[in-house]
Amino acid sequence: MSYELPAAFEEFAAGRQSGFLRVKERKEQGGKVAGTFCAFTPVELLDAAGFLAASLCGMSNETIPIAETELPKNICPLVKSSYGFYLSDKCPYTYFADLIVGETTCDAKKKMYEMLGKGKNVYTLHLPQGIKAPYAKEQWISELHRFHDYLEEAFGVTITDDDLRKAAERRNEFRAARARMLNLLSADVPPVSGTELYAFLDGLGFVFDLDEAIKKVNDLADEMSKHVSDKVTPGGKRILVTGCPIGGVYKKAVGAIEANGANVVCYENCGGIKPLRNSVDLSNPDIYDALAEYYLHIGCSVMTPNEERLKMYPELFKEFKVDAVLDLDLQACHTYIIEGYTIKQLCKDYGVPYMQLETDYSEADAGQISTRIAAFLETLED
Amino acid sequence: MEKYSIGIDIGSTSAKTVVVDENKRIIFTDLQPTGWSSIETAEGIRKLLAEKGFDPAGAAKVIATGYGRISVPYATKTVTEISCHGKGAVQLFGKNNLTVIDIGGQDTKVISVVDGSVRDFLMNDKCSAGTGRFLEVMANSLGVSLPTLCDMAEQGGGVKISSMCTVFAESEVISLIGKGESRENIAYAVVASIIEKVVSQVGRLQGASTNYCLTGGLCDMEYIRASLEKALGFPVVTCPDARFAGALGAAIR
């Protein structure tokens, strides 16, 4: 019997489109909107300052041509697409944003923030490039304080430590709820396909009422865990997808995995499980210290070394019963593409087949991507 | 009549068909240009097979591969060219551990076969650098055919093309012609550039065997085989049927 996903699931999955109306409404009532780009964005500060936070990561090929009038062709499509949305005024969230928050992560983004700053109000936090240096945490803590001071001054708000602590508590709950949804894929036959779940995760970037969302997402996880999806191939190879943010390419790649009888059972990316393995330690008396600890331990390849990412795999392999790893990287994302070699070696050590694919938002390589994925899956069957 | 199986490899430039008997022996082969419509090509192949007594309808199985594999409506299954080239090479060369180099029209593949199964593979990117198309375009710029290009290359030396991109390399070739560089030397540089690209791809395959074989459309270009051998430092084998490796692999899967 076929299982139909609950209406609430579909509502979240459509969040990117429907969120626009909610943002517009809140804007008209005097609300403030912040645009974010990254898992390192300390959203707790934005929550505590009363902002609605929306993800501005560009996922569409449509705005790339206009972006290329100012940006070089051979850089990451996510950066080009995001910038193109700004240039063309096609993204309502970018358009409505009272503030855009950036971090010093990869070079392409850093430089794009400078360019965005010419037309928008951009604040860039200086993220340390690793956690090993003794001053790394100090730096990030002082960056969080600096951001706090900026928000208070620029927007005439007061953010107490207590406000921040409450925000962190809520964000912890939201992260836990998201993790529960991702964990649904660990079932032998999950209640949802990888493609469907990614659309849902994407929609969570446009949640503006956290309390309500936490409840709804938890209810969904409870309800869905009792079912199995008929969009999942029972017994199909279990694939872990890792690498760059894939909002702009998952339909092409995950679609090809599913069309060839395999299932995605884990998303390791920052839109997936990467930032959800830890939470902000609320027993820490210094909330800034607790936030800094949490954020600096996100295993993104912009960090050097990036041991946090490597630590995750053995656990994920077990929890999600992973048969193979697909490293899905965006064109010209140097940190992830280069780190792919390290991941490949790690997979080899664990006897897990690995393949890296580099792609962009165009459909030009759809045939090739599907051939490579099909061939990779065939090697697993042999 | 004995049971036969059919493998059809619809590549970007040519379509290859192989029929094998129950003992996986090749009993029929056909090679034709893919043309502009792989669907029509597939239909033509169906008619041809029926004429020759190998009607797809009566075959034990019909497996389609290659980029046009989805355009063969009478195929019982589709399999990617990667697996097929691996399987086909194992049968053609009688070795279970092989590194297959297939320089195709649109893409170049290097495939590592361990214990008879594909273990790892690499394909070139979207662009045509390092592919048969690259050689074709360069041969055209020099106003010669592909075999002549190879003959000329054998006589040349001393010149290098630095660009891997077909479009840029073509303008490099044109400017070399303008400078009065001999066509032999330019041909040499063209082939050297593709060999360099392929060798670097092979280097990225992990745990690959040094039993190299060349499959695909360039298998009868002795100069290409010999240059690969020289650059890799190990023997590179090929055979006239190597162009059918993909179709054979499909037929015996």
Ligand code: SF4
């Ligand atoms: S991949 Fe890293 S830098 Fe990019 S958005 Fe995710 S966490 Fe941020």
Ligand code: SF4
């Ligand atoms: S995918 Fe890579 S290059 Fe693109 S924005 Fe993220 S870290 Fe930067």
